[in-house]
Amino acid sequence: MVFQMDSKALFSWSGGKDSALALYEILGSGSRGIVSLITTVTGEYDRVSMHGVRIPLLEMQADSLGLALEKVIIPRNASNEEYENALGKALLKYKPSGVDTVIYGDIFLEEIRKYREEQLGRLGLGCVFPLWGRDSLSLARTFIEEGFKAVVVCVDSTLLDGEFAGREFDYDLLSALPPGIDPCGENGEFHTFVYDGPIFRESVEFVKGETVLRDGRFYYCDLVSR
Numbered sequence: 001m002v003f004q005m006d007s008k009a010l011f012s013w014s015g016g017k018d019s020a021l022a023l024y025e026i027l028g029s030g031s032r033g034i035v036s037l038i039t040t041v042t043g044e045y046d047r048v049s050m051h052g053v054r055i056p057l058l059e060m061q062a063d064s065l066g067l068a069l070e071k072v073i074i075p076r077n078a079s080n081e082e083y084e085n086a087l088g089k090a091l092l093k094y095k096p097s098g099v100d101t102v103i104y105g106d107i108f109l110e111e112i113r114k115y116r117e118e119q120l121g122r123l124g125l126g127c128v129f130p131l132w133g134r135d136s137l138s139l140a141r142t143f144i145e146e147g148f149k150a151v152v153v154c155v156d157s158t159l160l161d162g163e164f165a166g167r168e169f170d171y172d173l174l175s176a177l178p179p180g181i182d183p184c185g186e187n188g189e190f191h192t193f194v195y196d197g198p199i200f201r202e203s204v205e206f207v208k209g210e211t212v213l214r215d216g217r218f219y220y221c222d223l224v225s226r
Contacts, residue, residue: 011036014050015057025130025131036094064204106132147198
């Protein structure tokens with residue numbers, strides 16, 4: 001499915017580099033049909049699910065992008081059914097206003113794409129994947145070359161050393177990644193927070209806090225808004 005210039009869409013926003021690059025592609029195509037960003041938030045933590053980024057920073061991103069933000073609240077350790085119900089209710093709110101599409105930053109995981117298409121299909125919505133099928137290393141380099149800035153906020157220590165948490169996403173990081181690690185972290189190796197770039201009106205200001213290990217597996221670098 002191709003995003004049509006006159007379509008209205010929601011943009012699935014994680015706050016990370018793949019989301020930012022996909023949004024950059026859509027805006028670069030001349031489309032202004034994005035009604036709102038939509039982000040899943042874990043209620044008890046008041047943070048972006050999986051990424052662990054504090055909500056004030058998420059809101060600062062949206063403000064700098066000049067886009068509305070829809071937060072989908074899910075409980076800690078939410079079941080798949082709870083997640084789907086919460087997301088479905090949020091998405092359906094927008095259908096009466098003409099929204100017919102959700103845009104994602106996924107790159108190559110077929111099972112994830114199939115899941116999204118089936119889930120949204122049941123709601124009568126379509127999906128668009130602007131980065132789909134592109135080479136991960138090429139995308140990572142494009143992200144850096146276009147002037148985006150990001151920091152690694154979460155690392156799965158079963159896949160990548162936790163010392164990468166808190167590092168800038170730059171050429172030095174790409175060079176340091178071990179063999180077999182996807183340069184965009186598409187297999188869940190790491191997640192990022194984007195704080196500047198060509199689609200931002202101003203940089204999102206923050207300071208790095210402590211890095212903590214959660215569930216004996218995930219290293220999170222805490223970011224605090226200035």
